[in-house]
Amino acid sequence: MPAATTTIRLVARNDSGGGPERAAAAGTEEERTGALVAFPSPGRSGSAASDAARRSDVDEWGRSERARRLIRRLEAPVYERWFRVEWDGLEKIPREGGALIVANHAGAIPSDAPMIMHGIEEELGRPVYGLADNWFRTLPVAGTIWSRGGGVPAHPDNAHRLLHDEGQLALVFPEGEKGPSKHVSERYRLRRFGRGGFVETAMRAGVPVVPIAVVGAEESMPILYKSSSLARLLHVPYLPVTLNHLLFGPVLGTVLYFPAKFRFRVLDPVRFDVEPGLERYPRGRVIDEAEAIRQRLQETLYEMLAARRSVLFG
Numbered sequence: 001m002p003a004a005t006t007t008i009r010l011v012a013r014n015d016s017g018g019g020p021e022r023a024a025a026a027g028t029e030e031e032r033t034g035a036l037v038a039f040p041s042p043g044r045s046g047s048a049a050s051d052a053a054r055r056s057d058v059d060e061w062g063r064s065e066r067a068r069r070l071i072r073r074l075e076a077p078v079y080e081r082w083f084r085v086e087w088d089g090l091e092k093i094p095r096e097g098g099a100l101i102v103a104n105h106a107g108a109i110p111s112d113a114p115m116i117m118h119g120i121e122e123e124l125g126r127p128v129y130g131l132a133d134n135w136f137r138t139l140p141v142a143g144t145i146w147s148r149g150g151g152v153p154a155h156p157d158n159a160h161r162l163l164h165d166e167g168q169l170a171l172v173f174p175e176g177e178k179g180p181s182k183h184v185s186e187r188y189r190l191r192r193f194g195r196g197g198f199v200e201t202a203m204r205a206g207v208p209v210v211p212i213a214v215v216g217a218e219e220s221m222p223i224l225y226k227s228s229s230l231a232r233l234l235h236v237p238y239l240p241v242t243l244n245h246l247l248f249g250p251v252l253g254t255v256l257y258f259p260a261k262f263r264f265r266v267l268d269p270v271r272f273d274v275e276p277g278l279e280r281y282p283r284g285r286v287i288d289e290a291e292a293i294r295q296r297l298q299e300t301l302y303e304m305l306a307a308r309r310s311v312l313f314g
Contacts, residue, residue, distance in 0.1 A: 062147030071149050075118045082259050089266035098163035100202045101171045103212040105179030108240040112217040131172040156201050164205035174198050181238040184222035190298045196290030206276030208269035213300040216262035219311045261314035
């Protein structure tokens with residue numbers, strides 16, 4: 001099964017200034033599950049690092065198109081035959097220019113992120129960068145695979161460069177770790193979207209937010225129990241016991257998902273009538289816009305669930 005990617009909400013820049021280091025350090029418990037770091041800007045033309053990057057398939061973020069092609073080849077049977085992913089409104093995702101894609105997030109080891117990235121890259125031919133906790137990048141071997149597959153540490157400076165400077169698509173899950181760590185009894189009930197940092201990021205970059213409602217991921221790996229003490233001991237965001245573990249065992253149950261039918265519905269892009277590039281935006285406006293997006297996604301999820309005939313067949 002493909003490696004899952006858990007993305008977290010983007011936090012607003014630290015108003016007191018001090019650059020990426022201070023912004024990373026200033027995160028509250030609600031905002032972080034690991035250090036958020038800004039990648040350095042690409043080197044000047046002619047530098048050894050820049051020359052090596054041009055000769056390599058790996059871009060300045062660590063993404064490799066050759067690696068992505070291999071990942072998509074491995075993901076294809078899962079996407080097409082296991083989850084049988086169907087899209088509604090895929091044409092609403094911009095064909096060019098930057099856009100910040102946001103979605104609800106679920107499943108103990110989330111499968112929604114790789115399926116969204118796979119679908120957009122296959123159908124639209126556009127690369128997607130997944131903004132995620134820097135914790136993934138620190139994992140031996142898996143961290144390199146994560147970077148080669150399009151994972152980027154979720155920091156406002158990184159997001160701004162991707163969206164504004166490079167005009168790329170970036171994917172983020174504003175619920176943070178609270179989305180995939182939900183108990184099965186709380187499925188499809190969206191958590192608070194933090195302090196709306198993703199909205200401020202989109203405002204500053206001058207790009208739209210494109211919401212995607214995801215149905216099916218909640219049932220692919222539902223959580224029955226979480227051990228907070230063991231999670232702290234192992235320095236992981238959460239340590240779940242899932243229905244998959246009970247049925248398939250601790251090893252197979254960690255990588256084998258239930259074949260729930262996945263449906264993705266792309267909502268109308270949200271554009272903000274504010275001047276891009278400002279250092280800060282009205283806090284009340286940012287929070288209101290984030291809550292409006294959350295409410296739209298929540299209502300759409302309820303509509304999709306009401307129309308769903310079964311978990312397995314959609």
